[in-house]
Amino acid sequence: MAESPFASRGASRIWAHFWMVLGVILVVFPVYYVFIASTHSTQTILRPPLPLLPGPEGLANYGDALSGGIGQIGGVSLWRLLGNTTLIAVGIAVGKIVISMASAYAIVFFRFPLRMVCFWLIFITLMLPVEVRIQPTYKVMVDLGLIDTYPGLILPLIASATATLLFRQFFMTIPDELLEAARVDGAGPWRFFRDILWPLSLTNVAAIFVIQFIYGWTQYLWPLLVTNSNEMNTIVIALKKMISFADAETPWNLVMVTSVLAILPPILVVVLMQRWFVKGLVETEK
Amino acid sequence: MRRTVFPHKFLPWLLLAPQLLVTLIFFYWPAGQAFRQSMLKEDPFGLSSTFVGLANFRRVLSDPGYLNALQVTVVFSLLVAFIPMAIALFLAVQAEKITRGKGLYRTLMIWPYAVATAIAGMLWLFMFNPSFGTLAWPLKQLGINWNPLLNPNHAMILVVAAATWKQISYNFLFFVAGLQAIPHSLLEAAAIDGASRRHAFWTIVFPLLAPTTFFLLVVNTVYALFDTFGIIHAVTGGGPGKATETLVYKVYNDGFVNLNMGDSAAQSVILMLIVIALTAVQFRYIERRVHYG
Numbered sequence: 001m002a003e004s005p006f007a008s009r010g011a012s013r014i015w016a017h018f019w020m021v022l023g024v025i026l027v028v029f030p031v032y033y034v035f036i037a038s039t040h041s042t043q044t045i046l047r048p049p050l051p052l053l054p055g056p057e058g059l060a061n062y063g064d065a066l067s068g069g070i071g072q073i074g075g076v077s078l079w080r081l082l083g084n085t086t087l088i089a090v091g092i093a094v095g096k097i098v099i100s101m102a103s104a105y106a107i108v109f110f111r112f113p114l115r116m117v118c119f120w121l122i123f124i125t126l127m128l129p130v131e132v133r134i135q136p137t138y139k140v141m142v143d144l145g146l147i148d149t150y151p152g153l154i155l156p157l158i159a160s161a162t163a164t165l166l167f168r169q170f171f172m173t174i175p176d177e178l179l180e181a182a183r184v185d186g187a188g189p190w191r192f193f194r195d196i197l198w199p200l201s202l203t204n205v206a207a208i209f210v211i212q213f214i215y216g217w218t219q220y221l222w223p224l225l226v227t228n229s230n231e232m233n234t235i236v237i238a239l240k241k242m243i244s245f246a247d248a249e250t251p252w253n254l255v256m257v258t259s260v261l262a263i264l265p266p267i268l269v270v271v272l273m274q275r276w277f278v279k280g281l282v283e284t285e286k
Numbered sequence: 287m288r289r290t291v292f293p294h295k296f297l298p299w300l301l302l303a304p305q306l307l308v309t310l311i312f313f314y315w316p317a318g319q320a321f322r323q324s325m326l327k328e329d330p331f332g333l334s335s336t337f338v339g340l341a342n343f344r345r346v347l348s349d350p351g352y353l354n355a356l357q358v359t360v361v362f363s364l365l366v367a368f369i370p371m372a373i374a375l376f377l378a379v380q381a382e383k384i385t386r387g388k389g390l391y392r393t394l395m396i397w398p399y400a401v402a403t404a405i406a407g408m409l410w411l412f413m414f415n416p417s418f419g420t421l422a423w424p425l426k427q428l429g430i431n432w433n434p435l436l437n438p439n440h441a442m443i444l445v446v447a448a449a450t451w452k453q454i455s456y457n458f459l460f461f462v463a464g465l466q467a468i469p470h471s472l473l474e475a476a477a478i479d480g481a482s483r484r485h486a487f488w489t490i491v492f493p494l495l496a497p498t499t500f501f502l503l504v505v506n507t508v509y510a511l512f513d514t515f516g517i518i519h520a521v522t523g524g525g526p527g528k529a530t531e532t533l534v535y536k537v538y539n540d541g542f543v544n545l546n547m548g549d550s551a552a553q554s555v556i557l558m559l560i561v562i563a564l565t566a567v568q569f570r571y572i573e574r575r576v577h578y579g
Contacts, residue, residue, distance in 0.1 A: 006382035006465065006473070012483075016383035023377040024394045027454060030409040031397060033420065037412065048423035103305040106298035111291050118302055125313045127565050131512045131534045132557040135541040135550050136319035137312060144311075156312035159305060179290045189292050218402035220516035221538070236402045240520045243408060256412075259405065266400035271393055281399075281456070282463060 031263060038062070038256035045252045057253060065257040073242050073254065081235040082261060085217055088153050088234060089266075092216035093209050095158030100208075101201070104167035105193065109179070119168075126161040130222055141226050152226045153234075157219065163208050166283055170204050171197070207280030210273045217266045235262040317558065323551035342552035352553070354528050355536040359511065362442070362532060366449045366510035371502055373450070374457030375495075379487070381458075382465050392462070399455045403448075404516030410448040411521050434522070438529030441522045445530050448521065449514045457502050464498035465491070504568045511560065533557060 008016060037045050039058030044050070070078040106112075107119050130137060137156065146152030174197065182192045223234045230238070239262055242255050270277050324342055326335040346352050381391055398406065413421045416433040425432040434440040468491060476486040515534050518524060524531035524539065531539070537557065541550030 006379065007385050008383040013383055013385075016380040017387075019380040020377065020384065020391045023373070023380070023454075024391060026373075027395055027398055027451070030406075030413060030451065031401070033413055034409055046418045048418050049420040099305040099308065102301040106301035109292055110294060110298035112295055112298045115298075118306065121314075122305055122309060125309050127561050128313045128317050128558065129512055129561065131515060131537070132554050132561060133313075133316040133320050134538055134554065135547065136316035136323065136554075138542075139319070140311065140316055155308060159308040159313060164305065176290050183290065183292075189294065189297060192292075214400050218400075218405075220402060220404045220519070224519070225542075236404050236516075239408065240404055243411070243520075252418075259408065259412075262405055263401050266402075267397055270396055270400040274393060274396070277396070278459060281459060 031267070034256055034259045034263070038253065038260045040253065042250075042252045045256065061253045061257050065254045065261075069251065069254050070238075070258060073251065075230045076233060076238065078235075078258065078261065080231065081233060081238050081258075082265075084232065085234045085236070085262075086265070087150060088219070088223075089213050089216035091150070091154040092157050092219075093212035095154060096160040096163050096212050097205055097208055099158055100160045100163035101167050101205075103164050104171055105189075105197070107164075108168055108171040109189065109192075122159070122164050123161050125159055130156075134221070134225065138225050147226050148229045148232045150232075153223060153232070157216070157222060160212075163212070166204065166208065167201070170201065174200070203276065203279070204283075206273065206276040207283065209280075210269055210277045211280040213269055214266045320551045320554040320558070323547055324555045326551075327548050338548075342548045343556070346549050346552045346556070349549075351528065351531075352536065355531050355533050358442075358528070358530060359532045362446060362449075362514075362530070363507055363510035365446045366453065366514065367503055367506040369446070369450045370453040370457050371499065371506060374454050374502075375461050375499075377454075378458055378461035378465055379491075381462060392459075395458050396455045398452045401452060402516060403452055403513055404520040406452040407445065407448045407517035407521040410444055410451065414444055414447075436526055438526055441526055441530050445514070445517050445521055448517050449510065452517075453506060453509060457506070460498055460502055461495070464495045468494050501568075504564060508561075508564055511557075 007013075033050070036052065036054055037050060038061055040050065040055035040061075041057045044055060044057075065078055068077060070076070070081070103118075103122060107115060141147055141152055141156070144152075146155070178196060179192065182196060187195070218236065219234065220236055223232075223237050227233060227237070230241075233241070235258065239255070239258050242250070242258065325337060325339055327338045327341070328335045377395070381388055381395075384391070401409070411419075411434075413419050414432070414434060416422050416426075416435060422432050431437075432440060434444040472490055472494075473486060476490055481489070511532075512534055514532070515538070518530055518532055518535045519538075522530045524535050533553065534557065537550055537553045540546045540553065
């Protein structure tokens, strides 16, 4: 690979490292801070400043939090919260991929009346985020009996203009010859999809999955609206409830453990699937 | 244009059905209801409603509380649109100067993207909590009476800091991509002409980054307007007083906590118009990029 034209030597490069280290500290410190806090006792946490290194209570805190300690604060076990959030994040990501791929497939590989109308109907939803239609959407959820249900948490979020656009763009790059050859061989829509299109789409699917998993995991306003029961909370909402009822008795060490476990899964997904993450980010935002 | 297609007439509708159903039920119908309600006035028991035209809009737009939220939103959005961009551009330029270890820096820089906005707010609240925040402690030692829970300016600084922190990684990734797309020959030519690096940056690199900068400006504005709801809700609840009550927070509060349907719907419609305007701006820009790029 050619060297970047910006590459520097000597003092300039040392300064560049200096600024990058400072930037990384700024970016990583809040996450590091909460991790450190999660390994100390509540007494240590409440007596600032916090030590900069992990404390001796780590195992005890995590053990306590995972074996029922959180249940005593919020009424729901940490496992349940993590399970809910995982189910919602995976449900949203898979749901978006399935329905967007199906719609893009219909729009690109078939000709039917109102085809472009359908495309625009999907496209315009970009301009209608939940935030601008909070109240009436809530009413629809009540009328359909979807409050405090998993479908209620997942279904309204799986419509995806961006994923549909991305798959449409990708499908349009598939050469006509490939489809012709498949049809000569007698392949119908399903076989063409399964044997040719799906294998070619895998990197796009992975990229969209990473982005949408994070989108699902970090949802806030929607779960806040459609859940009343603590049983249905996501970990983010549960955490907010823990700190808003904070008093002298709040076991801050367990709150910190919960924070770490709320942050860790999506960070792992981003770091381990970095290549797809960057691709997904750059391409879904076009 | 694709020449070969499948001849089926019914199948494509079946494939489109799930997406269309979800958008009609959860997007178009509620959005339509918001428009309808914005022109109705409900009696206090919600039993009947009368058509009042634009009266709700007139009342909302002359309500000092709404104008305050508008002002808070403008200040908050300007800060959250520009500060992460400035920090990210500076860091992206530094990262490009480095040949070894670039990948490691990038991996560490993208963490906050994966953190929920509400949790980003909570992390900053933990650090700057007036009673036990480790970073609030030195402020107190310096004699600053730091208290984001009581002081409106401190509250604003805290939510802007949290919102900025979360958005740096996104801006950083796009600026790195933008910098890598700048042709080597241009910079070499500038170097041969004896231009200093600083001069070359402001006269060549920065103008060439304009599309990225503009794109990020729109994305950051949308982020500041809508996605930061979690930070406000989790950290300040719009307070102290109404110092951090943004437009989206107010829609939520009026519709859910105060149960004022007509006003909340009128506010929703105003927000919808803002999103439509921003999206239009974004697409004009994309068209331009297609033409010249």
